[in-house]
Amino acid sequence: MFEILLGTCCALSLVYVFLCVWRRRKRKLPPGPQGYLCFGNSFQIDADRIHHDLHNFREEFGPLFKLKLYGTNIVNLSSASLLYEAFETTPTDEIANDRSANSTSDIFYGRKHMGCANLSNTTLLLREFHKSAIPKYFEREQFFELFNKEEIKRLHLNLISKPTSNINPHEYLRTYFKNVCAILLIGESLSESDPDKEAPWEFIDLLFELIEPSVDGALRTFPFLKYLPGYYGDMYRRTVEARDKVAKMFFDYQKESYISGRRRGLVDVCLTKQADDILKTGSTLLSDEHIKGFIFDTLAAGMTELLKSIRLFILLMCHYQDIQTRLQAEIDNVIGTERFPEVSDRKRMPFTNAVMLELWRYGSQTPLAIPHLCKKGFLLDGYNIDNGSVIFPNLYSVHHDSEIWGDPWDFRPGRFLDKKGQLLPPNHSSIRNVVPFGLGKRACPGQDFARSRVFITITSLLQRVRILPPENYELPSADPRLYTRKYPLAEPQYECQIIPRENMKL
Numbered sequence: 001m002f003e004i005l006l007g008t009c010c011a012l013s014l015v016y017v018f019l020c021v022w023r024r025r026k027r028k029l030p031p032g033p034q035g036y037l038c039f040g041n042s043f044q045i046d047a048d049r050i051h052h053d054l055h056n057f058r059e060e061f062g063p064l065f066k067l068k069l070y071g072t073n074i075v076n077l078s079s080a081s082l083l084y085e086a087f088e089t090t091p092t093d094e095i096a097n098d099r100s101a102n103s104t105s106d107i108f109y110g111r112k113h114m115g116c117a118n119l120s121n122t123t124l125l126l127r128e129f130h131k132s133a134i135p136k137y138f139e140r141e142q143f144f145e146l147f148n149k150e151e152i153k154r155l156h157l158n159l160i161s162k163p164t165s166n167i168n169p170h171e172y173l174r175t176y177f178k179n180v181c182a183i184l185l186i187g188e189s190l191s192e193s194d195p196d197k198e199a200p201w202e203f204i205d206l207l208f209e210l211i212e213p214s215v216d217g218a219l220r221t222f223p224f225l226k227y228l229p230g231y232y233g234d235m236y237r238r239t240v241e242a243r244d245k246v247a248k249m250f251f252d253y254q255k256e257s258y259i260s261g262r263r264r265g266l267v268d269v270c271l272t273k274q275a276d277d278i279l280k281t282g283s284t285l286l287s288d289e290h291i292k293g294f295i296f297d298t299l300a301a302g303m304t305e306l307l308k309s310i311r312l313f314i315l316l317m318c319h320y321q322d323i324q325t326r327l328q329a330e331i332d333n334v335i336g337t338e339r340f341p342e343v344s345d346r347k348r349m350p351f352t353n354a355v356m357l358e359l360w361r362y363g364s365q366t367p368l369a370i371p372h373l374c375k376k377g378f379l380l381d382g383y384n385i386d387n388g389s390v391i392f393p394n395l396y397s398v399h400h401d402s403e404i405w406g407d408p409w410d411f412r413p414g415r416f417l418d419k420k421g422q423l424l425p426p427n428h429s430s431i432r433n434v435v436p437f438g439l440g441k442r443a444c445p446g447q448d449f450a451r452s453r454v455f456i457t458i459t460s461l462l463q464r465v466r467i468l469p470p471e472n473y474e475l476p477s478a479d480p481r482l483y484t485r486k487y488p489l490a491e492p493q494y495e496c497q498i499i500p501r502e503n504m505k506l
């Protein structure tokens, strides 16, 4: 009897093992570098230049490959068509558009925001405020530009304050973009006399320190560290304090002084929706904490991304004087010297548009976008992507694919212009392959605002000043192969000379 039982168990086990192997064989998994035991591929990647290492793997494994980093299955996508298929096409758009929690989740009151929240109705609603509210309530009414002009004037005065010496534009740009985002949210800049005026950057800088892989990894493995004295606990508590200051400035005061029907900025747009929902149905998806999360996301993404674009732009202008001269010729011709640039000027300025596209292609300032979590297994380009995999949209690799670009490491805006100097049509492969804002349901909701701010900032800047390389100081290279993950926010920074142009009448 015992022998029969033992024989049956062995036979069943063999059938089970056979079925597992057969199922695995049937499933076509993406190719990828061979890993080592439980470490996977963690030691084959330099965390600071991960986008670049993944770009190099692409040579061997193609644009879709997998690897294992610190226990997580990663899928790298290095082509715009794969990104489109994964994030924008039904049904994968419902599967591949979640996010992983990280050690900042509690800072956002348990992921009540957009950037690291799953794709829920509330996430879609918050995204909608960015996508539709900015053009709807601000730019069309010229409300926003009125306040923005004051900030631009202040930025220029600061930048030309030392015309005979080198200047690091970083701090001036930080103040400028902090106020641009404040105007967007609450309709006014932060007062210079406000003792908490540095809180937004303090909060964002700490937030980025918390999501550094080494800090995030430690806090996720040992969450109790947040509550203990020492490095991790101190950083966590400082972040919470800075968050609360920001919430007070941007939310508490706005809610206290809110008047129905008045829209000072995006926070009022959220408060109006909240009040309308409660009036109509007695409840709302939009809690106070969600609105605060929306504020934090807008500041984190808006201030840092705009700062990165303009910092890199100024560095590139130091290197490429000829491109600066051509930009200034187009600005003088279309806008002149007697009025401020307007968003509507953009459609008449092909070279400026080409420079913006090349700035975002060449610099690829969010090299791996924000990683996407897959909530189910699915098939992509014939490969099985496992449930729980994290997709890295490798925008850096898309933007530096030599088969598409030929000379990806050259800064050459002319690649986006036709023989007559006009911008290539939107369906041209060169335009379709520039995807700095990602694609699909999680693509950057602030992209229209970003395009208009970068346009206004660079045109109004070059309308008034000439950017020159520094004197007696070595200008860092702008080659993106040298960037680390943090570049161009990380120290060391650069200096340049900024001198006023002649004949300016503004």
Ligand code: HEM
Binding pocket: 114, 115, 116, 117, 123, 127, 130, 297, 298, 301, 302, 303, 305, 306, 309, 365, 366, 369, 370, 371, 393, 436, 437, 438, 439, 441, 442, 443, 444, 445, 446, 447, 449, 450
């Ligand atoms: C040149 C400037 C900018 C670039 C290159 C950029 C790029 C990106 C990218 C690549 C993503 C992730 C897309 C994905 O997950 O697939 C993203 C997300 C996001 N961006 Fe931007 N961004 C810029 C400016 C802005 C601005 C100015 C704002 C707000 C005012 C903003 C708000 C956001 C938000 C809230 C998200 C998270 C969306 C979500 O998770 O659903 N961004 N951005």
